[in-house]
Amino acid sequence: MSASEQRVYASEYASSLDGNFIGGQWTRSLSSDWLAVFDPSTGQNVGRVPASSVEDVNVAVHAARDAQKSWAKTAPGARAQALHKVADAVEAHFEEFVALECIDAGKPVSAVRKDEIPSVIDSMRYFASAGRGLSSLAGGDYMEGVSSTVRREPLGVVAGITPWNYPILQAVSKIFPALAVGNTMVVKPAETTPLSTALLVELAGQVLPAGVLNVVFGTGPVVGDALSRHPDVDVVSFTGSIETGRKVGTAAADGVKKAILELGGNTPVLLFGDADLPSALDAIVAGGLYNAGQDCMAATRLLVEESVFDEVILGLKERCSAFVLGDALDPKTTVGPLNSSAQLARVAAKVGGLPDKATAVLGGKAETDTGGYFFPPTIIVGADQTDEIVAEEIFGPVFTVQVFADVADAEAKANDTRFGLAASIFTTHLGTATRMQNNLNFGTIWINTHLVISPEVPISGFAMSGLGTENSEAGFLEFTRVKHVMVDSRI
Template sequence: MTTAEKTLFTVLRAETPPVPALPPVGQFIGGKFVPSTSSETADVVNPATEGILMQVPAGTVEDVDAAVAAAVAAKAAWAATTPRDRSAVLLKIADVIEANRETFETLEAANTGKPAAVAEDDISSAIDTFRFSAGAARAYSTLGADDYAENHTSVIHREPVGVVGVITPWNYPLLMAAWKIAPVLGAGNTLVLKPSEQTPLTTLKLAELIAAEVPAGVINIVTGPGRVVGNRLSEHPGVDLVAITGSVGSGQKVAASAAASVKRVHLELGGKAPFVVFDDADLEAAAKGVRSAGFWNGGQECGAACRVLVHESVAEKFTELLVREISDITIGAPGAGEAEIGSMISKAHYERVLAALDDVRRDGLTIAVGGNAIDGPGYFIEPTVVTKVPAGAPITSNEIFGPVVSVETFSTDEEAVTRANETIYGLAASVWTRDSARSLTVPRKLDFGTVWVNSHLVIATEMPWGGFKGSGYGRDLSSYALDDFSRTKHVMYNRC
């Protein structure tokens, strides 16, 4: 394992970390917190200090069964509500988060090690997600009722699928919960949600604060390990659809388990986003783009700009600008002042990222800046740029999910497209060029669900987010998310 070395970066640490308002202990089932059927617990750690924040139940199959039973009991009444009524509930949830913004930001930062700017953006985006879904729930559009066969009138009904099992990741705990809860409820479903066992606190806090606003059983939350809680949700006969944001491996397990009962799945999985810089690009803007989009949330982001492909004629200049940008990044713990990146989420993930950097060194690649652990408490790693990466090197395809960006070169537009597409992932990519024709043609050739031109990692709630290939299928955000969590029924009336 890489040993800690004296860092060249500015590192900010909080002498007295902010104390978050912790949620109740228990499983949230049927509108209230109840004891788990297991006495086992899991530590929830502040990764910036390595201190234990609290312990939460290590849930059981029985806990999941109770939560699903509550969701099943509530689904008919919730499905019968009008879009206006469901919209009002979603708007109330948004208002509750807004009114408790500081509580959520402090708790999220403490549980994840995020700097203040990232935590604030997460909470703002969660609020916006609920407000958008509230409007989208009232604005479904579908094929108009009409005669499509002689003497027969067809009507399309859009219905909720029923009970949705939701599995959320550790990198954006409240935001990813919002991305699922808002459209799931907006479409008229009930749900059982399993947050990451590492970062369940803001999701549990949300349940505490909205318990009086949402009918009992509509939202249920069970904490516990994926191999128990997640697996039971995936296989449970009372669950009609399973939605997960997570790794490719986790998505494969969910899909395989769900297949036994032929239930639908919604998969938002990993990514290895290419950031393609052509010879006519604004190189300074592109370098700043990598700084913001490659290292946002410490690179623990499935759409991060982690794989730069730059035209060989401008590679030297671009790399110089990039190294200068990354060398200026400030690292910090929550509450320590202005910082761009925080800690890795856990000791285990910290060690995985450092092991990946050991592999980079063994492969003989050049680390232009960073590459080391940072001494002291917390799971901090320097922002890192790996240069002179040859085609096909492991770092071009392996998702490190940390503050590590690789730089490789290409010669022609065709090579850039081919190399960008040579990955199992298909979540996001970006193209940097001043050529208007290229800006139109290249994105169409890239096999990714989102392609930015001269920007990266800019997300609008009104637009869909989701991938192709190994990055999964299904769409979060936008009205497409409500489509994914509903089903269509055709009713045809014989008028003779």
């Protein structure tokens, strides 16, 4: 599809969404309110989806509950086969997903076509197969005269609440593991990015039994809260901010149900003077500007050894200046717009509110002439640990660069954060790398690389970056419960 064809398709598809997908079919919302969907590259309205009500949530959860027992009794191999057919359907609609993801999230089309949708399909196929044989305690006689076996069972109905920065990828990372082990699901996509998830659920509905996978559009305070509190929801899987995650976790706790929370991050990138600087800077800039920095693991909080500070700033400027800011549907674009006008305002406010001692040595101001939500690659120097621009997640294409004096200083500054999602270390010294990987309080540590992720490896947030694990076998186990069966073998 050309850019114009992609925009026509997205608009036509959005216009068709006059309800929620519940019980295997599109069902008109019980609410009369709507949420507008905008193209981040132009600021123009693409369409709308329902701002659903608590009653809509009830209908969807009941459909999922009705379907769950039968789906749980389906053999794991048959569930895997069905999920592979969903992956086949997504692959057959590859270009449609490219269009919706670019216009939903504002991601450059070249990256979405080359990297993101292929990764999504690969993840689907991994999750579809990996749920067939999860580990558990081996059966045996652990007490005299009594034989033990352990069953791993689905939890029941899962509520999936997904973020706007990776709409389709985050939907898949929740939906496929949960369904593969026998749960059913109601998913609520982010308000600004509902389209690619809608198409995924619609295609899945042509394969899966009615009610196994449902989507309800709406706001967090209404739909997200209702799902988190619903007595027939057994587990809530949420990805988003710490502040919203607290609300989801509190609502789930009130119902004594499990909450899997993948929350924010503020990733320290430690760049030592002995590192291979050209290679390191290539990885850092790519990891900081992918998806316009709207990634909870983005490589945007740099801690640089003082001896190479000037060289690093020069290298960052050169590399950032080579990136092309523009329309997400332009193949030449390498940095697209921010996701929404609200996100643009947040990033602009953080950069505009710098303390006097801090300076933007590149970028620093929004570019709004086109009507889109554009913020250029920006480099900030002179800020301290306690300044908001360093202490809090920026979620934009903005690098902060601080200096450290030695290994101890680097370690202290890296760990001086309420977040604990990811960190990276660039050094050629094995001892430094070993000390850092052992002492940094983050769930994922990269050494001499950044933002390398696959569905086989776990993502876990420490501290206020979350609870639980996504991806890998550990991610599957989050959606199961363990039942211990003991038989008196003397009878």
